[in-house]
Amino acid sequence: MLINMQYSPIMASPVDVIVVGAGNRGTNYSDYAVIYPNRMRVVGIADPRDFARKKLQQRHKVSDENTYDDWRCIAEREKFADAVLICTPDRLHKDPAVALAKKGYHILLEKPMAVTEEDCSEIVETCIQSGVMLAVCHVLQYDPVIHKIKVLIDSGAIGDVIHIQHLEPVGFYHFAHSFVRGNWRNKAESSFALLAKSCHDLDLIHHWAGGRRCIKVSSFGSLSHFRKENKPARAANRCLDCPIEEECAYSANKIYLDRVKKGIVGWPVSVICSNSIPDIESVTEALRTGPYGRCVYECDNDVCSNQVVNMEFEGGLTAAFTMVAFTEEICLRRTSIYGSKGELTYDGHEIKVFDFLTNKITKHTADMEVPGDFGKGGHGVADYHLIDSFTAAVMHKDPTMIRSGPKETLASHRLVFAAERARLENRVVICDEQKS
Template sequence: MHSAEMSSLVNVIVVGAGNRGENYSEYAVIYPDRMRVVGVADPRDFARKKIQERHKVASENTFDDWRRIVEREKFADAVLICTPDRLHKDPAVALAKKGYHILLEKPMAVTEDDCSEIVETCIQSKVMLTVCHVLRYDPVIHKIKVLIDSGVVGDVIHIQHLEPVGFYHFAHSFVRGNWRNEAESSFALLAKSCHDLDLIHHWAGGRRCIKVSSFGSLSHFRKENKPAGAGNRCLDCPLEGDCAYSAKKIYLDRVKKVVNMEFEGGLTAALTMVAFTEEICKRRTSIYGSKAELTYDGHEIKVFDFLTSKTTKQTADMNVPGNFSKGGHGSADYHLINSFIEAVMNKDPARIRSGPEETLASHKLVFAAERARLENRVVFYDEQKS
């Protein structure tokens, strides 16, 4: 961004001072002339005070409940909503109505109706919405979209996409961690793979999904698989030393979910999310077009041209300032928050790659896939919700 494009400093409030809120707020440390953290809300004293001290937030602008922000006159330009999944909808709707631009962690919400309400409220309130589909902002993955749009692969015929969650990452987050219980968070496909279905929808280039099927189950971490003589807690269990699933070690799981989709024009796509992998979240993608085959191995892109029978490698600049490259999403986090702040500064929602309407459409695809899995059938996308 050129300095001539800058219009004003963006003041933000962090709602949810955990890992994501802390990470995005670091942008203010790197670029204090672009973004300033002027408020923070979190019920946890430690997390709230950490953000407060890091950014020198005034005491009167620190809250243990985000609802107190709504009671105040608007005192910032935007809010970064990084609360747990089930606590996204209420602050997003209330703060959009107050006129704050919204950066919202994915998933938008845990029901289709709540997602729709958030989008409708942001549109009616004339505020910008950025949903944290960080993969859209990953330079290499963004390059895939650029190549598709440039016509390099021709007409896209089929998309094959693998998400290797990583054996210990899945166990840490989805067996023992914050997303271990659907009733307390959200179902795994929404929590973990809404990124991936969003990418497939993104690569489909606006083509409408016609039908979807989904298969998947938790096949190992069940009570009936508990070994004889095992304790109730790993640290007290006599079998812990010989157990591959010990909380003191790295865990394993055999979760697998498959989603098949058909889009307008005959484009088909398949997503496989599997937890039993060495690689952690290093997506692998093959896009089969009428002119070329594009493959992405989680590190680099290759394009095999059918006419010349030659393979070319595609690269992207992954360098980012500060500590953003050290985060779990690498440089994508930086590019996401940078795009949001640029959009607010310049009053230009075109800078946002994960805006309201398209993100809502990809979320609806996730809900349709989960419905297909639960009802063990193909769901036609035009069906009315029962």
């Protein structure tokens, strides 16, 4: 039986939350209220899309008077909840976060915080001045096995940390879905790939560095393969019309239609039918008319498909991060951390620590059991522990239950912006001491 130790036997009143953005992330986090109605209640919703808004409204039985197509309606009202879950598109994070923090709502904010360093700073400053808690959804810190890495480092299991190597394999069809055809394909419409996809990972590296300031950053990367010049001669502009679709690993027919034919209607199929329940007819129509049916060589994508970031921290600690689209594994991170007394490796499933003195390997795992549907895909286990920690923090008025506070999160975001500057300007960026 899963036992949650964050809640005392004498429970406080449930935390009332408003969901701003009723898409995949907002729906996922708010499902916590279905599992634990004595801990969380969804009392308000804001989303401009009728289908998504009404679907979430029905699930949580939210009154019409608290359901809106614009979050600004909530900001204009007197405060009627404890916290807000902001799960809007990346470029629409800053305004609701600032406005609703000023109203006194505690903020759970989907990552990245915002798409500019200045907006990230404004969010953090507003939350601090308003006396509200801010939890940015760096969910990997809440993954039980990944969290174990930090515990082992802090216990001295490998001595002083000397070097960190970390890999994010995005996954070939995941990248095609999200970063070629989807919402994060274009910098002007969303943000650059390192921020949108890998701020998780630089946040982890910053976390493992244990408070040591990053002093230098370099980065290299580009958009590979998914370019117009790589389109096969006989390929059509849409997969449904393509005579050589069967020869293409990135075919929308394979990624979406083949799944729905097998009864698989979760991510990524669920994303492409925002106004209906996914079935053969709705998915086919989405591929015929929508962005997800386009040839991957005929999209308006411009974000990096592969990027490396090299970092030097105080005390000589170095770190190397790699993000690459062209992998079998989807987001199953790989990590090696080299210390003065041992070596730690993580293969996406378990941790191994090799001790230099004894020449022995010790394996470490963690309990990955979570209630409900949280653990069924993606980083669902980590999602559960994140929303559980945030709810407990608000319920008990204890921000220490949030693993990455506003200042730490801002520092790791600044590291991402510094890395992208280094890539674009083809130079080593010396991090500003005043901002770290």
